[in-house]
Amino acid sequence: xxHMSDSIQPAVLARLRDFSKTYxxxxxxVKAVRGINLDIKKGDFVAIMGTSGSGKSTLMxxxxxxxxxxxxxxxxxxxxxAALSRRQLAGLRNxxxxxxxxxxxxxxxxxxxENVELPLLYNDTLITGRERNRRARQALEKVxxxxxxxxxxxxxxxxxxxxxxxxxxxxxxPEILLxxxxxxxxxxxxxxxxxxxxxxxxxSGITIVMVTHELDIAAYCxxxxxxxxxxxxxxxxxxxxxxxxxxxxxxxxxxxxxxLT
Amino acid sequence: MNLLVSLAIILNRSWQTAFxxxxxxxxxxxxxxxTALGIIIGVGSVVAMVAVGNGAQxxxxxxxxxxxxxxxxxxxxxxxxxxxxxxxxxxxxxxxxDADAIxxxxxxxxxxxxxxxxxxxAIANGRNWSTSIVGESSDYLLIRDWQLTAGSMFTERDVRxxxxxxxxxxxxxxxxxxxxxxxxxxxRIKNIPFVITGLLKSKGAGMGGxxxxxxxxxxxxxxxxxxxxxxxxxxxxxxxxxTARMEAAQQQIIxxxxxxHRLAADQDNDFNIFNQKEIADTANSITTVITLLLGxxxxxxxxxxxxxxxxxxxxxxxxxxxxxGIRIAVGAQSSAIKLQFLIEAVTLSVLGGLIGVxxxxxxxxxxxxxxxxxxxxxxxxxxxxxxxxxxxxxxFGLYPAHKASILDPIDALxxx
Numbered sequence: 141x142x143h144m145s146d147s148i149q150p151a152v153l154a155r156l157r158d159f160s161k162t163y164x165x166x167x168x169x170v171k172a173v174r175g176i177n178l179d180i181k182k183g184d185f186v187a188i189m190g191t192s193g194s195g196k197s198t199l200m201x202x203x204x205x206x207x208x209x210x211x212x213x214x215x216x217x218x219x220x221x222a223a224l225s226r227r228q229l230a231g232l233r234n235x236x237x238x239x240x241x242x243x244x245x246x247x248x249x250x251x252x253x254e255n256v257e258l259p260l261l262y263n264d265t266l267i268t269g270r271e272r273n274r275r276a277r278q279a280l281e282k283v284x285x286x287x288x289x290x291x292x293x294x295x296x297x298x299x300x301x302x303x304x305x306x307x308x309x310x311x312x313x314p315e316i317l318l319x320x321x322x323x324x325x326x327x328x329x330x331x332x333x334x335x336x337x338x339x340x341x342x343x344s345g346i347t348i349v350m351v352t353h354e355l356d357i358a359a360y361c362x363x364x365x366x367x368x369x370x371x372x373x374x375x376x377x378x379x380x381x382x383x384x385x386x387x388x389x390x391x392x393x394x395x396x397x398x399x400l401t
Numbered sequence: 402m403n404l405l406v407s408l409a410i411i412l413n414r415s416w417q418t419a420f421x422x423x424x425x426x427x428x429x430x431x432x433x434x435x436t437a438l439g440i441i442i443g444v445g446s447v448v449a450m451v452a453v454g455n456g457a458q459x460x461x462x463x464x465x466x467x468x469x470x471x472x473x474x475x476x477x478x479x480x481x482x483x484x485x486x487x488x489x490x491x492x493x494x495x496x497x498x499d500a501d502a503i504x505x506x507x508x509x510x511x512x513x514x515x516x517x518x519x520x521x522x523a524i525a526n527g528r529n530w531s532t533s534i535v536g537e538s539s540d541y542l543l544i545r546d547w548q549l550t551a552g553s554m555f556t557e558r559d560v561r562x563x564x565x566x567x568x569x570x571x572x573x574x575x576x577x578x579x580x581x582x583x584x585x586x587x588x589r590i591k592n593i594p595f596v597i598t599g600l601l602k603s604k605g606a607g608m609g610g611x612x613x614x615x616x617x618x619x620x621x622x623x624x625x626x627x628x629x630x631x632x633x634x635x636x637x638x639x640x641x642x643x644t645a646r647m648e649a650a651q652q653q654i655i656x657x658x659x660x661x662h663r664l665a666a667d668q669d670n671d672f673n674i675f676n677q678k679e680i681a682d683t684a685n686s687i688t689t690v691i692t693l694l695l696g697x698x699x700x701x702x703x704x705x706x707x708x709x710x711x712x713x714x715x716x717x718x719x720x721x722x723x724x725x726g727i728r729i730a731v732g733a734q735s736s737a738i739k740l741q742f743l744i745e746a747v748t749l750s751v752l753g754g755l756i757g758v759x760x761x762x763x764x765x766x767x768x769x770x771x772x773x774x775x776x777x778x779x780x781x782x783x784x785x786x787x788x789x790x791x792x793x794x795x796x797f798g799l800y801p802a803h804k805a806s807i808l809d810p811i812d813a814l815x816x817x
Contacts, residue, residue, distance in 0.1 A: 206810045230734045233731065233732040234733075239730050245723070245730070247727060261418075261737075262728070262737055264410065267413075268413075
């Protein structure tokens with residue numbers, strides 16, 4: 141565990157100390173997360189891996205302030221999350237956190253643009269409709285979907301839907317982007333595209349924490365944390381990092397050659 | 402300044418939320434329509450009922466006013482024998498002497514008209530027509546505030562001499578004479594010729610629904626001597642000098658008649674005395690009861706409509722669990738979620754209320770076209786209906802909205 145340190149470094153964005161979560165499932169106590177210590181620095185790109193039941197999703201929900209730990213401490217950008225009210229947590233999710241889900245979780249029968257605008261509706265500053273539109277268009281442009289703004293989710297491919305979801309997560313310029321199996325429902329090629337987008341975003345300074353059970357997807361990240369039975373069993377920098385842009389270019393070349401022959 | 406900004410934010414967000422709610426309703430047009438139906442029917446019936454009630458009341462008030470001014474009516478009493486009430490006018494206890502005594506002895510009495518009536522065949526102009534023959538004094542038209550369109554009323558001298566003269570109701574005149582002028586014509590009742598001196602102005606249906614325009618009015622003396630042969634009068638119409646003196650005059654008449662009829666202290670009156678105000682009050686209390694009854698039905702409809710809204714809102718919350726989860730995940734406050742569903746419920750009920758008002762006004766117009774009175778649509782009832790429907794939306798929308806706002810985001814996001 142290389143990031144354990146008691147002195148608070150300014151670069152640490154999220155700090156977990158003795159972080160635990162116990163569920164009461166009927167009469168059985170399920171210890172989903174047991175005493176985790178984890179620091180996530182600004183600009184990090186962390187993959188959290190593990191089999192199902194390893195506690196990675198529970199950890200993710202708590203990182204996203206959708207769930208509260210049974211015990212332990214969570215400092216997000218220097219703020220003790222446990223002390224916050226429901227209302228303050230909602231504000232935190234709105235401004236500091238961005239979510240990307242395996243099943244995209246877009247509002248059906250609602251245009252891509254309006255889906256991206258959604259977090260702005262719950263912002264506590266005054267944003268005019270025009271400003272919302274402008275920022276949503278900008279976010280869609282960033283994920284390469286400028287020409288799809290009026291399409292509904294059902295008219296978009298899986299990869300495009302996930303891009304809309306990513307644009308939505310970015311619209312309030314969050315500190316951390318939390319992605320739960322973002323490529324779980326996508327084919328290999330689209331997965332590479334999405335990981336390429338994540339790498340781009342990360343290069344531009346956005347911190348990303350991603351849950352995945354696929355090693356080749358985790359290989360795009362900077363750091364790989366492996367969990368088992370609610371504990372972190374390994375936390376290492378990823379030295380053999382894959383670069384999506386290069387792979388994509390190679391894939392395109394191969395396809396072109398296949399077309400030529 | 403800070404306050405202004407927060408106000409602007411709240412307004413902006415409410416508008417956005419209302420927009421979302423409206424769109425959700427538009428997506429389920431049929432369902433929204435059916436849900437609002439309860440409110441539509443409730444509000445529609447409230448508006449229609451109040452309009453019809455007001456119209457009926459106005460009409461009854463008009464009829465009571467048409468009775469005349471400051472009118473007391475004394476009927477020969479209900480003779481109660483062994484608990485059997487034989488009905489008004491059955492005891493034949495009031496005599497002309499009684500009527501004279503009232504005229505002479507009761508202060509504040511302006512005019513008196515003893516009344517006898519019978520049905521009879523009137524023959525004139527080669528036609529015959531069954532009509533009601535009413536004997537009255539020469540003051541009768543004054544008491545009843547009734548005008549003539551042509552000719553004149555018979556005089557007091559005609560009454561004293563039991564002259565064979567008559568004034569004719571507008572309908573009877575048409576039946577007997579068609580377009581001809583009836584004044585000066587002769588009409589035969591029981592083979593006795595009467596000269597028509599006046600034509601009554603049309604008055605429409607009376608309190609009991611009888612047509613007041615189908616009658617011949619002749620001097621009561623003539624009626625008693627030549628037509629009915631009665632010694633008693635059916636009733637006595639009395640006009641009092643002012644509304645304020647009605648009660649006193651009524652008391653005087655009661656004691657006078659009790660004295661004249663030699664009634665012991667423990668005996669019931671053998672006559673009945675009505676004053677115009679009591680008649681109006683009775684009529685009003687009847688319409689009030691009917692209005693309350695219909696109001697209760699409308700209220701039940703609104704209640705059922707409200708429960709319908711609550712039901713559909715609960716279904717809607719369940720259906721959209723995932724949507725709620727998404728909204729919470731991107732940072733929606735529970736208050737914003739609550740507001741969204743509350744606005745949806747209120748929109749349903751208020752739209753229902755508006756449509757209900759339109760339908761209610763339509764029904765009132767239809768009733769006005771079919772019935773012989775005009776329903777009065779009051780802006781008060783419309784405001785009330787809209788306020789009530791809005792309150793119903795809030796009341797019945799609160800629970801589903803609350804349910805939506807406390808959903809656990811993780812469960813909500815996993816909901817299939």
